Amino acid sequence: MTKIAVLGNGSWGSVLGSMLADNGNEVTLYGNIDSVNEEINKTHTNSHYMKDWKLNETAKATGDLAEALDGAELVLFVLPTKAVRIVAKNVRKVLDKTGAKPLLVTATKGIEPGTKKLIFEILTEEIYPNDSDKIVAISGPSHAENVAQKDLTAIACASTDENNAKKVQKLFSNDYVRFYTNDDLIGVEVGGAVKNVIAIAAGILVGQGYGDDAKAALMTRGLAEITRLGVNYFGAKPMTFSGLSGIGDLIVTCTSVNSRNWRAGKQIGEGKSLDYVLKNMGQVVEGATTVKAVHELSEEKGIDMPISDAIYRVLYENADVATEIKKMMGREPKPEIRL
Numbered sequence: 001m002t003k004i005a006v007l008g009n010g011s012w013g014s015v016l017g018s019m020l021a022d023n024g025n026e027v028t029l030y031g032n033i034d035s036v037n038e039e040i041n042k043t044h045t046n047s048h049y050m051k052d053w054k055l056n057e058t059a060k061a062t063g064d065l066a067e068a069l070d071g072a073e074l075v076l077f078v079l080p081t082k083a084v085r086i087v088a089k090n091v092r093k094v095l096d097k098t099g100a101k102p103l104l105v106t107a108t109k110g111i112e113p114g115t116k117k118l119i120f121e122i123l124t125e126e127i128y129p130n131d132s133d134k135i136v137a138i139s140g141p142s143h144a145e146n147v148a149q150k151d152l153t154a155i156a157c158a159s160t161d162e163n164n165a166k167k168v169q170k171l172f173s174n175d176y177v178r179f180y181t182n183d184d185l186i187g188v189e190v191g192g193a194v195k196n197v198i199a200i201a202a203g204i205l206v207g208q209g210y211g212d213d214a215k216a217a218l219m220t221r222g223l224a225e226i227t228r229l230g231v232n233y234f235g236a237k238p239m240t241f242s243g244l245s246g247i248g249d250l251i252v253t254c255t256s257v258n259s260r261n262w263r264a265g266k267q268i269g270e271g272k273s274l275d276y277v278l279k280n281m282g283q284v285v286e287g288a289t290t291v292k293a294v295h296e297l298s299e300e301k302g303i304d305m306p307i308s309d310a311i312y313r314v315l316y317e318n319a320d321v322a323t324e325i326k327k328m329m330g331r332e333p334k335p336e337i338r339l
């Protein structure tokens with residue numbers, strides 16, 4: 001039995017925490033909403049984030065970070081990107097006091113605007129400077145709603161240290177979720193983060209009434225720009241984007257009604273404002289944050305990211321969706337394969 005702290009008890013944190021408890025581990029969930037912590041402890045439910053579902057009864061919740069981290073050998077970050085740095089700083093303070101050196105795992109999918117850092121880079125900076133070997137990222141086509149129902153799922157677990165990736169693979173795998181190790185930590189994180197932007201675009205196309213050809217074109221060209229950014233700016237391996245956290249996650253997020261990014265895009269395509277959509281979602285829409293970082297990179301580094309740039313303009317510069325689609329289709333002719 002491994003003692004695990006899960007930071008973030010929304011939809012994915014609750015489901016992963018419960019799954020790890022099902023796998024025989026001692027799990028404490030940490031979250032910043034008292035009523036959610038109380039509900040998990042009293043009725044083993046989390047009705048705001050996961051309707052009609054019960055957590056493993058041994059999983060506990062707390063709003064006290066030191067209590068969650070006490071004795072933890074593994075700390076799993078399942079927070080929205082915008083909360084990772086602040087919580088990581090607080091984790092560092094606790095670990096400095098106790099001297100503990102737990103393995104860090106991130107399930108968060110995003111790029112921090114401003115710094116343009118991936119999640120493992122934030123955790124390295126804030127918790128283990130110069131030692132990213134102690135960090136593993138998990139990413140792949142996996143919706144909390146499906147895993148909660150024990151649907152069959154496959155996820156990549158990536159680290160610069162093969163043994164740490166294998167540790168996570170062993171601890172997290174069971175008869176319905178299969179984990180594959182991957183040595184491209186960067187590529188796995190880039191794929192998981194940027195597909196959220198493309199999923200917003202996929203939703204917008206549906207909201208505008210476009211069909212299957214448009215969806216397939218968007219996903220394929222979306223993967224091309226994810227790969228271009230991953231390889232040219234971050235130094236990812238191109239093959240990673242043919243894997244679970246590349247094409248795999250792109251497929252599920254661009255096609256599933258469970259995707260918050262896709263649902264947000266669909267409403268925007270139907271004419272709703274971003275503010276309205278985010279307020280009513282009640283859960284994180286990571287693509288709306290990551291698109292800022294991607295747009296900054298496209299402008300500052302000259303990386304050609306036409307879909308992400310158009311989504312940025314629609315979300316943050318009031319650009320008209322139909323005009324953006326027309327502009328995209330009218331770009332100068334290009335060869336298909338180029339990095």
Ligand SMILES: NC(=O)C1=CN([C@@H]2O[C@H](COP(=O)(O)OP(=O)(O)OC[C@H]3O[C@@H](n4cnc5c(N)ncnc54)[C@H](O)[C@@H]3O)[C@@H](O)[C@H]2O)C=CC1
Binds near residue numbers: 049
């Ligand atoms: N929901 C899903 O199916 C999946 C989500 N992810 C990723 O996991 C991450 C989290 O997503 P969800 O669980 O879906 O989000 P969510 O919106 O359902 O829950 C977020 C949780 O984080 C907590 N939180 C926010 N700020 C906090 C802070 N400063 N301190 C402590 N707790 C804080 C909230 O109280 C809430 O419990 C995202 O990066 C998402 O892309 C990845 C795979 C699947």
Ligand SMILES: O=C(CO)COP(=O)(O)O
Binds near residue numbers: 142143199258262285
């Ligand atoms: O990452 C996910 C699926 O793999 C979750 O996507 P959404 O945040 O769009 O729901």
